[in-house]
Amino acid sequence: MRIGIFFGGTSREREISFAGGRTVFDNLDKGLFQPVPIFVDSQGHFILLDWQYLYKGTIRDFYPPVAALPATRHPWQVYIESLGELSQEALTELISHVGRQVEASELPKLMDFAFLALHGPGGEDGAIQGLLEWVGIPYSGSGILPSALGIDKIAQKRLMQAAGLATPKYEVFDVENPTDLDDLVEHLGLPLVVKAPRQGSSIGVSIVRDVEAELAEAVNRARFVDSLSAAEWLALDENGRLAWVRQLADIREGIGLPVQVWEASTTPLQTTTFANPESLYDFINEHFTDTTN
Secondary structure, three states, X not given: OEEEEEEEOOOOOHHHHHHHHHHHHHHXXXXXXXXXXXXXXXXXXXXXXXXXXHHOOOXXXXXXXXXXXXXXXXOOOOOXXXXXXXXXXXXXHXXXXXXXXXXXXXXXXXXXXXXXXXXXXXXXXXXXXXXXXXXXXXXXXXXXXXXXHHHOHHHHHHHHHHOOOOOOOOOOOOOOOOOOHHHXXXXXXXXXXXXXXXXXXXXXXXXXXXXXXXXXXXXXXXXXXXXXXXXXXHOOXXXXXXXXHHHHHOOOOOOOOOEEEOOOOOOOOOOEEEOXXXXXXXXXXXXXXXXXX
């Protein structure tokens, strides 16, 4: 029996999923099952992965391959979205270094069952489940509706309340029209758990014990927003600045790329999007140098 192992994915949990896919591959009884590793890259391409790449430390250690990376002044590890828009020919060439791209219609020819090691949006929200049902492949885990409700914490809470099930009190925090802090504490008490409404695992989760001191940072964490002042940047040497951008670009520790950048004092907000860490680094350097001269 052929078992398609789906791992990687488009979400912020792709590295956890990558490690999970490797674990499934290692522990599948090869005497009974034939593993078929389907790596899903961060743009949603299905790749029949050459098995040796399963044993790389992280996705960025092998994909995109070094041969596809643009020349930069500083060494960076990036995901494929940092390469910009690629032609189909360029994408096929890039993928050929690690495996072969597979279209969804081809999946039934490769496997009899799908083991889903994907996490977060795209993997646990009903999306991949719907695709597999469309092409007729049975799969592990919950179906479309429970997956969609499971990842949407607001819909889940409302459904549980409507069904009369016991669930902790909650508030939907609207950053455009925020709840009064005193009312928030009176309704929910302390400590508060602040979380992103549609992420998996503990991504974007914070525990708030002091609303005035900690809530703003917790909300930014749940929205994947970070801030940087000129004073903070200029206090760093070059290595420190490079480390700051690397951490921001690393989805395991920071926000990940692409990011939208704006100046808090600008009204209306004018945003600039950066997918490449070198471009982001240069922009911050130039911006804070200009504003302090």
